[in-house]
Amino acid sequence: MTGYLLNRLLISGATFLVIITAVFFMIRAAPGGPFDGDRRLPPEVEANLLAAYDLDQPPGRQYLNYLGMLARGDLGPSFKQKDFTVNELIASGLPVSLGVGLTALLLAVLGGVGIGVQAGLSPGSFSDAALMGAANLGLALPSIVLAPLAVLVFAVWLGWLPAGGVGSPAHFILPPLALALPFVTAIARLTRGSVAETLLEPHVMTAHAKGLPHRRIVFRHILPIALLPVLSFLGPAAAALLTGSVVIEQVFELPGIGRYFVQAALNRDYTLVMGVVVVYAAFILMFNLLVDLCYARLDPRIRVAD
Amino acid sequence: MPFFRTALTGTLLARLCSVWILLTLVGAGFGAAWSGWDPEAIDWEALEAAPDAAHWFGTDLIGRDLFARVMLGARVSLTAALIATTVSILIGVPYGAFAGLRGGRTDQLMMRIVDVLYAVPFILVVILLMVVFGREPLLFFLALGAIYWLDIARIVRGQTLVIREQAYIEAARTLGAGRLRILLRHVVPNVAGPALVYATLTIPAVILAESFISFLGLGIQEPDTSWGVLIADGTRTMESAPWTLFFPALFLGLTVWCFNMLGDRLRDQYDRQTRGYTRNIASESAARG
Numbered sequence: 001m002t003g004y005l006l007n008r009l010l011i012s013g014a015t016f017l018v019i020i021t022a023v024f025f026m027i028r029a030a031p032g033g034p035f036d037g038d039r040r041l042p043p044e045v046e047a048n049l050l051a052a053y054d055l056d057q058p059p060g061r062q063y064l065n066y067l068g069m070l071a072r073g074d075l076g077p078s079f080k081q082k083d084f085t086v087n088e089l090i091a092s093g094l095p096v097s098l099g100v101g102l103t104a105l106l107l108a109v110l111g112g113v114g115i116g117v118q119a120g121l122s123p124g125s126f127s128d129a130a131l132m133g134a135a136n137l138g139l140a141l142p143s144i145v146l147a148p149l150a151v152l153v154f155a156v157w158l159g160w161l162p163a164g165g166v167g168s169p170a171h172f173i174l175p176p177l178a179l180a181l182p183f184v185t186a187i188a189r190l191t192r193g194s195v196a197e198t199l200l201e202p203h204v205m206t207a208h209a210k211g212l213p214h215r216r217i218v219f220r221h222i223l224p225i226a227l228l229p230v231l232s233f234l235g236p237a238a239a240a241l242l243t244g245s246v247v248i249e250q251v252f253e254l255p256g257i258g259r260y261f262v263q264a265a266l267n268r269d270y271t272l273v274m275g276v277v278v279v280y281a282a283f284i285l286m287f288n289l290l291v292d293l294c295y296a297r298l299d300p301r302i303r304v305a306d
Numbered sequence: 307m308p309f310f311r312t313a314l315t316g317t318l319l320a321r322l323c324s325v326w327i328l329l330t331l332v333g334a335g336f337g338a339a340w341s342g343w344d345p346e347a348i349d350w351e352a353l354e355a356a357p358d359a360a361h362w363f364g365t366d367l368i369g370r371d372l373f374a375r376v377m378l379g380a381r382v383s384l385t386a387a388l389i390a391t392t393v394s395i396l397i398g399v400p401y402g403a404f405a406g407l408r409g410g411r412t413d414q415l416m417m418r419i420v421d422v423l424y425a426v427p428f429i430l431v432v433i434l435l436m437v438v439f440g441r442e443p444l445l446f447f448l449a450l451g452a453i454y455w456l457d458i459a460r461i462v463r464g465q466t467l468v469i470r471e472q473a474y475i476e477a478a479r480t481l482g483a484g485r486l487r488i489l490l491r492h493v494v495p496n497v498a499g500p501a502l503v504y505a506t507l508t509i510p511a512v513i514l515a516e517s518f519i520s521f522l523g524l525g526i527q528e529p530d531t532s533w534g535v536l537i538a539d540g541t542r543t544m545e546s547a548p549w550t551l552f553f554p555a556l557f558l559g560l561t562v563w564c565f566n567m568l569g570d571r572l573r574d575q576y577d578r579q580t581r582g583y584t585r586n587i588a589s590e591s592a593a594r595g
Contacts, residue, residue, distance in 0.1 A: 011418070015422050022431075023434060026434055026438055027434060027437075027438060136563075136567070137563075139510075139567075140559035140560060142517075142518070142562065143518075144518055144537055145537065148544060148551055151544075152551065235424065238425075239425055239427045242427055243429040243518075246430075246522065247522065250521075251541065261430065261433075265434060265437045277430065280427055280430065284426075284427060285425065288425045
């Protein structure tokens with residue numbers, strides 16, 4: 001298993017480097033620089049400005065410098081938000097994004113697995129049809145539809161919850177819910193199919209034949225197998241959840257790093273864009289590693305492999 | 307084809323979904339003309355007007371007919387779906403077929419790359435592409451297609467693993483057919499079915515991704531529009547004019563939902579049909595030793 005983990009760690013590191021390299025050169029391939037919009041500057045001032053932001057060097061040199069800074073944990077100064085470093089901006093935005101994202105992930109897993117298991121254990125029953133019917137409705141409510149509608153209904157019409165911003169716990173009810181719901185649907189569908197399929201496995205039949213209690217069969221013989229596909233779905237789901245949070249932060253006016261990303265992309269704030277990508281990529285890859293680790297713990301085929 | 311006919315019209319729900327998609331397609335084609343309003347024309351008499359006989363879906367903040375704009379949005383969203391899904395098939399099918407046919411290390415490496423790519427937040431990459439290369443709609447749609455080929459590549463590779471054990475592939479090889487010929491003449495036509503079935507599930511994913519990026523103001527630009535742009539506009543005016551949010555959201559939600567439902571049916575039916583088929587192949591090859 002050590003070999004397996006080492007292998008995964010290596011692949012994650014390589015992926016991280018590829019993502020960073022691709023994004024670094026892509027934004028520099030753009031026509032127009034970060035200071036084009038500002039008023040015309042005397043050549044000496046402009047030269048100083050470029051030097052201050054390391055833009056007077058050839059791109060290869062800039063890239064190496066950037067990697068060096070990154071290795072020291074420094075994401076550089078923001079090009080547009082003067083007086084702020086990217087580290088400061090991300091430090092202020094990350095807690096908001098993480099709070100919303102992790103709550104949503106937890107809600108999605110609990111809700112999705114709960115619904116999926118309940119429906120999958122009695123396929124074809126009334127509760128199966130009712131639960132999955134409700135879950136399938138979620139397919140019609142992607143975040144860009146759900147989030148504005150939630151604001152309209154619960155904030156504007158009913159006035160129960162604030163429409164956006166931060167400040168009180170009440171501000172953090174709608175955003176994670178709106179972010180999680182589409183994933184509840186996805187996880188419920190996946191879980192239901194997987195549970196229903198596992199029910200037909202010979203070893204489950206054997207367990208029944210031995211006269212084991214229902215609860216034990218479900219928790220010991222069905223779920224550990226049926227939930228493996230759900231576990232591996234969590235990796236891609238984390239990536240999708242992050243992109244979803246960009247919309248959620250926009251709609252609910254949350255000062256998270258997703259909003260920084262959109263604004264920075266529009267302003268060509270190179271360092272801030274890079275910074276957000278670095279943080280996102282690091283989180284997603286770490287999360288994927290964690291998923292792989294759990295998978296290796298649960299799946300004996302991997303445990304035994306070496 | 308009876309296969310598609312049962313999947314698309316087999317139950318009441320499937321029929322309703324098919325009808326909705328058909329209507330949306332027709333609306334995308336001619337809808338803007340029916341309403342009698344140009345999607346960009348401003349009706350100064352009716353700024354932010356509620357739905358009535360003249361403006362079926364009401365008007366937006368600056369008095370443009372919302373029905374005409376939702377139909378124009380349908381055209382853009384569905385065009386995006388068509389182009390991007392085609393691109394995803396053009397990448398995914400050869401990739402998966404090649405990996406499956408080659409087998410061994412090449413196959414493992416190629417599939418490992420697919421696994422890794424699943425974890426990349428591609429929507430952010432598309433956003434960067436848009437910013438870097440300008441908001442060119444065609445480039446936008448192509449880029450969307452370039453991120454949705456992973457599922458198709460996986461399916462095709464799985465099918466190819468089955469197909470390559472078949473007698474006719476062996477026969478072709480014995481007759482001296484080259485690898486490329488086997489790939490193009492014998493493998494690709496046989497994996498086209500499952501690829502098409504799974505592509506129906508790519509359509510709603512692409513529609514969503516397009517509207518998502520346009521919603522953020524990074525995709526389709528005014529005066530052109532898409533459902534995502536309309537929902538973003540609607541979000542800004544929803545307090546005084548809820549219909550500006552409601553109609554585009556309804557169209558996006560229902561269309562995506564219907565495509566998902568039909569795609570699911572197609573896939574389930576296909577799986578049921580082929581499970582027997584694959585099992586036969588497996589026992590055949592086992593019998594041959």
